[in-house]
Amino acid sequence: MGFSHTHLSGTGCGDLLDFLVMPGTGESKIVPGPRSNPDAGYRSRFSHDDEHAEPGFYSVLLKDYGIRAELTATERAGLHRYTFPAGNGAPSTGHIIVDLEHSYAYNGHSAVVTASLAHVAPATLAGGHTTKAWGDGRQIYFTMQFSQQPTRTVFYQDSNVVAQGTQPLTGKSLKCVLFFDLSRDPVVLVKTGISGVDAESAANNLKVEIPGWDFEGIRRNARRKWNEQLSRIAIETENETHRRIFYAALYHASVGPSLFDDVDGRYRGMDKQIHQLDPNQRNYTAFSLWDTYRAAHPLYTLINAERVPDFANTLIRMAEESPSGMPVWPLQGCETGTMTGYHSAAVIAEACNKGIAGVNYQQAYKLMMKRAMVDDYRGLGYYRSKGYIPCDLEEESVSKTFEYCYDDWAIAHVANKLGHLDDAKMLVARSRNYRNYYDRSMNFARPRLSSGEWATPFSPIEMGTSKKWRDFTESNSWQTSFGIQHDAAGLIEIMGGQAKFLAKLNELFDQPSTLPADAPPDIAGLVGQYAHGNEPSHHIAYLYTYAGQPHKTQARVRMLMETMYKALPDGLQGNEDVGQMSAWFIMSSMGFYSVDPVSGNYIFGTPLFDNVRLQLGEGKQLEIIAHRESPKDQYIQSVTFNGKPYTRSWFNHRDIATGGRIVFQMGSEPNLEFGSQPEDFPPSLTLDGA
Known part of the structure; x- marks a missing residue:
C-alpha cells in the first residue's frame, strides 16, 4: 500500500x-x-x-x-x-x-x-x-x-x-x-x-x-x-536455527521503547504541551509496561544500562504531566490506559533496587504513593478498603488485585531505599492481598463478591463468572492462580505446601488446552492451560525452582524455547508486545530469568548456548559457559560462580553488576540434589533481594 x-x-x-x-x-x-x-x-x-x-x-x-x-x-x-x-x-x-x-x-x-x-x-x-x-x-x-x-x-x-x-x-x-x-x-x-x-x-x-x-x-x-x-550479546552455538531465533529476538527486544524527542530537546508531553529536556536527557514512548516489566526491562538493565535512567525519568515525567497519573501504556503523548496495574512503578523500582543512578527516585516515590494510597483508580479504592476488589463492582477484579499487589511490592523497595521504613512495611503487608482470592478447597484463585462470598458458577477455564465482564485480564483462573511473582513461598503455603503446589503446577501443564468461546485470542501458545503466547504465564515454568525442583523448570523451559519460537516471520506463538516475547527467549536461553524483576533476583533455568558473553557496559562482561556432551543435555549438574562452587538456584543482580563468570556442567538426566535444599531456594518477599 x-x-x-x-x-x-x-x-x-x-x-x-x-x-x-x-x-x-x-x-x-x-x-x-x-x-x-x-x-x-x-x-x-x-x-x-x-x-x-x-x-x-x-x-x-x-x-x-x-x-x-x-x-x-x-x-x-x-x-x-x-x-x-x-x-x-x-x-x-x-x-x-x-x-x-x-x-x-x-x-x-x-x-x-x-x-x-x-x-x-x-x-x-x-x-x-x-x-x-x-x-x-x-x-x-x-x-x-x-x-x-x-x-x-x-x-x-x-x-x-x-x-x-x-x-x-x-x-x-x-x-x-x-x-x-x-x-x-x-x-x-x-x-x-x-x-x-x-x-x-x-x-x-x-x-x-x-x-x-x-x-x-x-x-x-x-x-x-x-x-x-546486537553485539552486546555474543553467543557460541552450532545450532544455526537457535542463532537466528536469538538475534531476531534481540533485534525485536531493541526496537522499543521508541525515542520521542527532537534534536533540540523538546518533546510533546502527556499533557499535550511542549516541554524542554535538560541537556543530555532523552524522552521515550511506546512503553508496553504490562508486558515489558517482566523480562524486557530486566534485559535493558543488563545490556543497555546507560539508557535505563532515561527510561525511568521519562516515566516519572509522564506521571507528573499526565492527567492519568502513573503511566500504564503511554503512546506518543497519549495514555492509552491499556491493560491492568500501573507497572511504570515496577520499572522505576527495579532501577532503584539495582542501584542505577541518575533517576529522580524522590519524585518517583511521591507519584507512586499518590497512586497507591490516594487515587480512586480502577478498583484501587476497594483494594485498599477491603483487601480485594469485588467482581460485582469492577471488571477484571482478580487480575487487577494481583497487579496492584505487585506494584505495592515495587513501591515498597523504593520506600525501603529512601528510608520510609513504615511505608515499606505497610506496602509489603498489603502486597499479600492476593491471598484473599484463594479457595483452599480447590486450590484456585477465584473471584469474590462485595459480600465476601465466592462468585458462582466457577470454572477455572472461564474468563469470568458472569457475562457482564471478565474477572481475569487475558487469562483464566488456571494461569492467574500461579500469577504471584514476588511471594512464591506464600503461594506455595496457601496451596497446601510443597507437594500439593508441585502437583498443581504439573496439572497446569497437563490439562486439556480447552478454552471457552469468549476467550481472547491473546491466550495462545498453550501447553495444557499454560499460555506462553501471553505474558501472565511467562514466569510460571520457573516456579518449580521455588519448590525445590529446579530440574522441572529446566525441562519445561527447554521445551518452551524449542516449541514456542521458530526462525520464521510468524515464528512467535503470540504478540511480540514491544519485545517481551523475545526478551523471555533471550533471558531464558542465557540460562536465567527474572521471575520477580524488582527484587533483582535471577532464577536459573537451562542455558541453550555453549558460551554467552554479555557486555554490561563500561568494559564489564558477564560470561556464561555451558559444558555438555550433547546439545540435548538440558539438566544442570553443577554450577561455579566466579570460579567457586555454587549451590543456589538463583543469584542477584549485584552479584554480576561488575561482571562475572558462570559455568554450568550440564547432563542428560536431572541432578535431583541441585537446588533442592531450602537454603538454596530463591527468596520470597524479601526487600533486599537476598
Whole structure:
C-alpha cells in the first residue's frame, strides 16, 4: 500500500502508520484501492522473493510499476530511495503520492481528526495531523524533501483538486501527488523528518540528521548502530536455527521503547504541551509496561544500562504531566490506559533496587504513593478498603488485585531505599492481598463478591463468572492462580505446601488446552492451560525452582524455547508486545530469568548456548559457559560462580553488576540434589533481594 514513517512492534492494539508515501507510474490514483482489486488504486503487487530486510534497511520491488523501493532511517528521520524503470520503453515521468489520510483504521475508518499540509518550497512539503485511535488526540508532524524538483504538484482535499497557496491546507482528508521528469535521472529520494512538536521542529531534525542525500551513508550508519546493539550479546552455538531465533529476538527486544524527542530537546508531553529536556536527557514512548516489566526491562538493565535512567525519568515525567497519573501504556503523548496495574512503578523500582543512578527516585516515590494510597483508580479504592476488589463492582477484579499487589511490592523497595521504613512495611503487608482470592478447597484463585462470598458458577477455564465482564485480564483462573511473582513461598503455603503446589503446577501443564468461546485470542501458545503466547504465564515454568525442583523448570523451559519460537516471520506463538516475547527467549536461553524483576533476583533455568558473553557496559562482561556432551543435555549438574562452587538456584543482580563468570556442567538426566535444599531456594518477599 505504501511506506509510512511510524510503526508499533507487535502490539495487541494498532495505531500510527503516519504520512504514507507511495511511488507510481502511469495514471495517478489517490486511493489505495482494495486488496481484492489493487488496480483500482495506488497499491502494488509484490513478492517476498523480491524483498530484502535487515536492521536499518528494507527493500522491495513494486511489481505493478517496476519500481525498486529502498528505505533506511536515522533516529528521527526516514530516507526513501525509489528507482523507477529506465531504458527503452520506460516511462519518462513518474509520480509520488503523499497520503495524510492514511492511518491505522479506527472502527473501519481513518483515525485522522484533522490534518495540515503546506508546500513550503518547490521540493518540500510540511504538515501534520491529529488522530483519534488507540491514542486519543495524538499529534505528529513532518517535513518532507525530494531530491528532484517536481514538474508539478497536485493537492487534494476530500478527493477534490484544490489550489495550494501560501497558507497550509487543513482538513481530514489531505493528499498530494508530485510528478517528476525521469528522463535525466530515474532515481528519486525522499527524506522525512518526524516530530511530536511541530513541522518546523521536524525540519530541524531532518537538517541535523540527514543534511544531504547520501542514502548509502545513512544505511551504513544505521547498520553500524544496530551492529553495536546486537553485539552486546555474543553467543557460541552450532545450532544455526537457535542463532537466528536469538538475534531476531534481540533485534525485536531493541526496537522499543521508541525515542520521542527532537534534536533540540523538546518533546510533546502527556499533557499535550511542549516541554524542554535538560541537556543530555532523552524522552521515550511506546512503553508496553504490562508486558515489558517482566523480562524486557530486566534485559535493558543488563545490556543497555546507560539508557535505563532515561527510561525511568521519562516515566516519572509522564506521571507528573499526565492527567492519568502513573503511566500504564503511554503512546506518543497519549495514555492509552491499556491493560491492568500501573507497572511504570515496577520499572522505576527495579532501577532503584539495582542501584542505577541518575533517576529522580524522590519524585518517583511521591507519584507512586499518590497512586497507591490516594487515587480512586480502577478498583484501587476497594483494594485498599477491603483487601480485594469485588467482581460485582469492577471488571477484571482478580487480575487487577494481583497487579496492584505487585506494584505495592515495587513501591515498597523504593520506600525501603529512601528510608520510609513504615511505608515499606505497610506496602509489603498489603502486597499479600492476593491471598484473599484463594479457595483452599480447590486450590484456585477465584473471584469474590462485595459480600465476601465466592462468585458462582466457577470454572477455572472461564474468563469470568458472569457475562457482564471478565474477572481475569487475558487469562483464566488456571494461569492467574500461579500469577504471584514476588511471594512464591506464600503461594506455595496457601496451596497446601510443597507437594500439593508441585502437583498443581504439573496439572497446569497437563490439562486439556480447552478454552471457552469468549476467550481472547491473546491466550495462545498453550501447553495444557499454560499460555506462553501471553505474558501472565511467562514466569510460571520457573516456579518449580521455588519448590525445590529446579530440574522441572529446566525441562519445561527447554521445551518452551524449542516449541514456542521458530526462525520464521510468524515464528512467535503470540504478540511480540514491544519485545517481551523475545526478551523471555533471550533471558531464558542465557540460562536465567527474572521471575520477580524488582527484587533483582535471577532464577536459573537451562542455558541453550555453549558460551554467552554479555557486555554490561563500561568494559564489564558477564560470561556464561555451558559444558555438555550433547546439545540435548538440558539438566544442570553443577554450577561455579566466579570460579567457586555454587549451590543456589538463583543469584542477584549485584552479584554480576561488575561482571562475572558462570559455568554450568550440564547432563542428560536431572541432578535431583541441585537446588533442592531450602537454603538454596530463591527468596520470597524479601526487600533486599537476598
